[in-house]
Amino acid sequence: MRYQKPKGTADILPSDSKKWQFVEQTAQDVFESYNFHEIRTPIFESYDVFERSSGESSDVVSKEMYDFYDKGERHIALRPEGTAGVVRAYVENKLFGPEQVKPYKVYYHGPMFRYERPQSGRQRQFHQIGVEAFGSTSPQLDVEVMAMAEQLLSKLQINGMKLVINSLGDAKTREDYHQALVDYLTPFEGELSEDSKRRLGTNPLRILDSKDQHDQEIVQNAPTILDFLTPESEAHFEAVKDGLSALGIDFDVDHTMVRGLDYYTDTIFEIMVTSPAFNNSEMTVIAGGRYDGLVKEFGGPEEAGIGFGIGVERLLLLLAQDNDEVTPAPLDCYVVKTSDNVTTPAFEILQSIRRAGFSADQDYLDRKVKGQFKNADRLQARFVITVGESELAQQQVPIKNMATGVQVDVPVEEIKHDFKAVMAKLSE
RNA sequence: GCGGUAUUGGUGAAGUGGUUAACACACCGGUUUGUGGCACCGGCACACGUGGGUUCGAUCCCCACAUACCGCCCCA
Numbered sequence: 001m002r003y004q005k006p007k008g009t010a011d012i013l014p015s016d017s018k019k020w021q022f023v024e025q026t027a028q029d030v031f032e033s034y035n036f037h038e039i040r041t042p043i044f045e046s047y048d049v050f051e052r053s054s055g056e057s058s059d060v061v062s063k064e065m066y067d068f069y070d071k072g073e074r075h076i077a078l079r080p081e082g083t084a085g086v087v088r089a090y091v092e093n094k095l096f097g098p099e100q101v102k103p104y105k106v107y108y109h110g111p112m113f114r115y116e117r118p119q120s121g122r123q124r125q126f127h128q129i130g131v132e133a134f135g136s137t138s139p140q141l142d143v144e145v146m147a148m149a150e151q152l153l154s155k156l157q158i159n160g161m162k163l164v165i166n167s168l169g170d171a172k173t174r175e176d177y178h179q180a181l182v183d184y185l186t187p188f189e190g191e192l193s194e195d196s197k198r199r200l201g202t203n204p205l206r207i208l209d210s211k212d213q214h215d216q217e218i219v220q221n222a223p224t225i226l227d228f229l230t231p232e233s234e235a236h237f238e239a240v241k242d243g244l245s246a247l248g249i250d251f252d253v254d255h256t257m258v259r260g261l262d263y264y265t266d267t268i269f270e271i272m273v274t275s276p277a278f279n280n281s282e283m284t285v286i287a288g289g290r291y292d293g294l295v296k297e298f299g300g301p302e303e304a305g306i307g308f309g310i311g312v313e314r315l316l317l318l319l320a321q322d323n324d325e326v327t328p329a330p331l332d333c334y335v336v337k338t339s340d341n342v343t344t345p346a347f348e349i350l351q352s353i354r355r356a357g358f359s360a361d362q363d364y365l366d367r368k369v370k371g372q373f374k375n376a377d378r379l380q381a382r383f384v385i386t387v388g389e390s391e392l393a394q395q396q397v398p399i400k401n402m403a404t405g406v407q408v409d410v411p412v413e414e415i416k417h418d419f420k421a422v423m424a425k426l427s428e
Numbered sequence: 429g430c431g432g433u434a435u436u437g438g439u440g441a442a443g444u445g446g447u448u449a450a451c452a453c454a455c456c457g458g459u460u461u462g463u464g465g466c467a468c469c470g471g472c473a474c475a476c477g478u479g480g481g482u483u484c485g486a487u488c489c490c491c492a493c494a495u496a497c498c499g500c501c502c503c504a
Contacts, residue, residue, distance in 0.1 A: 004477095004495065063429075064502075081504085112504080117429080119498070128504060195501070211500085260503060270504095287504065311504025338462050369462045377464040388462065402464070 008116075008124025019316055023156065024109055027129045027310070030152045031107040034144065036131050039106040041085040047075040053084035053294060054261045066113040066124070078113035081261070082130040083291065083307055090134055091300035102135035109312070121283065121314040130288075132307035134295060139236050141306060142267045142290065143243035149271055149286050149308055150249060158273060158318050161285070163249065165240070165269040166257040169225060169233040171293070174265075177228040178204060188218045208256040224255040233266055240267055263291040267306070277317040285318070286310045332358035332423070334376035338369055338388035345412075346387040349397070352416040358423075376402065383423060385415065401426045 005011060012020060028038070047067050067077040079085050086106060090096065095104050109129040118124060131148070133141055146163060153161050168174060181204050189197060193212040200207065208219055229237060244251050251269075259268055268289030272282045288308020295303040335350045337343060346362065353360040361379065363372045369386070376384045384400045391397045397415065399422065400407035410422055 007495065114503080116502070117500095118496080122503075126504065130504095206502090284504065309504060314504060336463070370464080371456090372462095373464040375464090381464095384463075386463070398463090400463075405464090407463085 006124070008118040010123060010125070016316075019319060020312070023312060023315060023319070024129065026155055027107070027109065027152055030148060030155060031131060034105070034148050036105040036107045036133070036148075039086060039089065039108050040110075041082075041089045041108065042079075043111060044076050044078050045085050045088065047077040049084050049088050049298075050077050050080060052297060053087065053263050054081070064114040064116050066115050080114045081112055082108055082110075082128055082309055083132060083263075083294070083305075086130075086132050086307075087291075087294050087298050087300075087305065090132075091295060091298040096135065096295065096301050096303055100135075103133045103141060104135050105131070105133045107131040121278070121311065121317050123313060127312035128309040129312055130307055130309040132305060134305045135303050137236070137292065137304040139239035139267075140243055142236075142240045143247065143249075145288065145306055145308060146244065146251075146269055147247055147249060149288070149310075152310075153271060153273075153285070156315070156319065158285075158315070160274045162272050162274075162282075163244075163251040163269060164254045164257060164272060165244075165251050165267060166254055167226065167229060167233060167237040167240075167266050168259070168264055168268055168289070169229045170265055172230050173225065173228050173233055177223070177225045180223045180228065181205070181207075184222050185218070191218060205258045206260075208258055219256065226253075226255050236266055259287075259289065263294045263297070264289045265292045266290040269308070273318060275318050283314060284311075285314050329359070330380035330382055331361060331376075332381070333360040333383045333385060333419075334372070334379060334381035335360065335362040336369055336372040336376065336384055336386045337363065338386065341389055342387045342392060345392055349385060349387060349412065349415060353419050356419045358419060383426065399426060 031037075047065070050065065065077050065080060067075065070076050086108065090104070107130065110127065111125050112128050113125055115124060116122070131145065133145060146165075150161070150163065169177070182200065185192070185200055185204060185207065189200060191214060192200065192207070193210065193215050196207045196210050196212065196215050199210075207215060208222070210216060210219065226237075241251070241253070257268065257270065266289070269287070270284045271286040272284050274280060274282050277283075286308050288306070290304065290306045292304040293302075294305055295301065333353050335346050335353075337346045350360055350362050361381075363375060367375065373384065381402055384402060386398050386400070388397075391409075392412075394409075395412050396409040397412055398407050399410050399415070406426065408426065415422055
């Protein structure tokens, strides 16, 4: 093998791309029905865009960024997530302006990059479908976004999903809680796992969802962030919960749920799915939340934002589990040639069928008639037209219904001008 | 970044320190004349991830690297 794809990348072949298209199309339909519209931003951005938004100490920035210097000495990074670029575009294009209807709602889909060890459902180039809504702090918008995420998954017939929410509060909440947590954990420092000792100084919140068993025991009695919410944040969170309940959307509150990126505020949520595809353990398929300070951080006005991202690869693993049979579309017609002398007229017939909007193909490898029929069969052609010299002399060609085996002669003109009628006649 | 397992043709795979690397599927060709799905016959790995080493000799032993998968970190 001389060449192979870069580590952590994948080729999506035609048999798979059908599933991708299905997911993307479904997402688009759902999002558009909520009045979200597509935005496309660059796959790479200035490194600072991600450093600024995600937080310098975040793992994404400190060790997972796919970055490089271009020929103009610019520090560039392939986007590790979608939100930062969208916020940058929102501010740069002044979409916060009064001529825009608020909230400003967009969705996107495309590749993201993180330099890390590949695993199942986890690659260096992976794909996300995401949405963002700017310009409203209404808890109803939080509810709408979560409802939309759930609707998409159920439309994709994903089973066993669970919505988990939490609130990170506002800046003051974070500050107070951060202090309280450090105060609580410091006496246990010696008992914490190595990772958590390190996190105590850098990002104590992360200790909350440590997988280390002893860490979890310690964390069990730690203060909860929900007790530190400011009145405004608490009211917001309550309204979100009420809103979800009012719409009949089930959810769990997990006060230990945190985020790897620093920009989140107030509501954060994840939709987790338990599936054989993930060894029957829980896997987060959708994650999102509010980021009410980000727009300002990028130089825009003090404006709220909320969004979520879907891991497409993970979603597809779930789909493969449920309905693995995605049958390839059959070909409408295959044109068989009996000799080199009919190449041009056969091609004309073929093109007329294609121009009429039907899928059709022919042989390009000089196969014998038998071989051509065999390929027609493999392509699941519904009809086969055999073009030969004697037929052309009569201006009539045999067309065969491959399912029934019935073959009849039809005038060439009829095929060229109303193939639909010809097919209809033969389908009876 | 750390740890574990794996790597044989188009695919699924068997196999041994030493003559022709099983078998199956797929594919190609044929079974006389221009028609598919069946049957039969024939063909199809200068080669066993890459590079070194050990050995008289390695696909099979050792080392390194690459890639894949799993776990950790982290996350979608």
